[in-house]
Amino acid sequence: MEHLEIFKALSNKTRLQILQWLKEPDKHFPNPHNNDFERQGVCVGYIQQKAGLTQSTISEYLSMLQKAGLLTSERNGQWTYYKRNEAAFKALSRIIKTDI
């Protein structure tokens, strides 16, 4: 969770967009299998479709957001589910107020 790494992760329109979507996944993703988005997160494929960029690009973006600490991921079978790490955002909010 290096500051610079976090800000770089946030310096891209699509990545910011993804974070927004994951804030209210039920609102932003179709849910044909009634997944518990809130608990388990959203799989890469859904995010990719919505973003409209290639699968590889989105995979890298998600990995980047995770390395920065803003997302957590959980593999379940052939799917990897990503969700927000709300604690990281709270921490970042505080960092901005105190450290930056």
Add this chain to the structure above:
Amino acid sequence: MEHLEIFKALSNKTRLQILQWLKEPDKHFPNPHNNDFERQGVCVGYIQQKAGLTQSTISEYLSMLQKAGLLTSERNGQWTYYKRNEAAFKALSRIIKTDI
């Protein structure tokens, strides 16, 4: 004050450094003429010397931080003084908590 623009401005080691320095200017800059750093800010030249990059680079960085809303500038004679816009940091802290 676009979010993306702010995060891009924060995505550079030197620019982050400058923001830190301007947080406690008396601690970080020599003050031969007893300027009121807190009130009027610090001139470009001082920041440039401390950063160790060229004058043009630092001028652009400061301009970038200002366009993002993180700094304010005030020209006084041949000097331009930059200081932090603390309100912007508070706002950003809140944005992270609520919007991002």
Add this chain to the structure above:
DNA sequence: TTGGTATTTCGGGAAAAACCGATATATCTC
């Protein structure tokens, strides 16, 4: 095992950012 689907990783071309030196502008002093 074979084939199918989800995801990650790799290699690379195009676009953007970093950073520089040179030049332009603004203001001061004489």
Add this chain to the structure above:
DNA sequence: GAGATATATCGGTTTTTCCCGAAATACCAA
């Protein structure tokens, strides 16, 4: 006015980021 100093802007090279397609890996199901 001329010359000096502080800062801003411009043009360009190097480095990094963006984003892609292809290939590799992981898992599942038959």
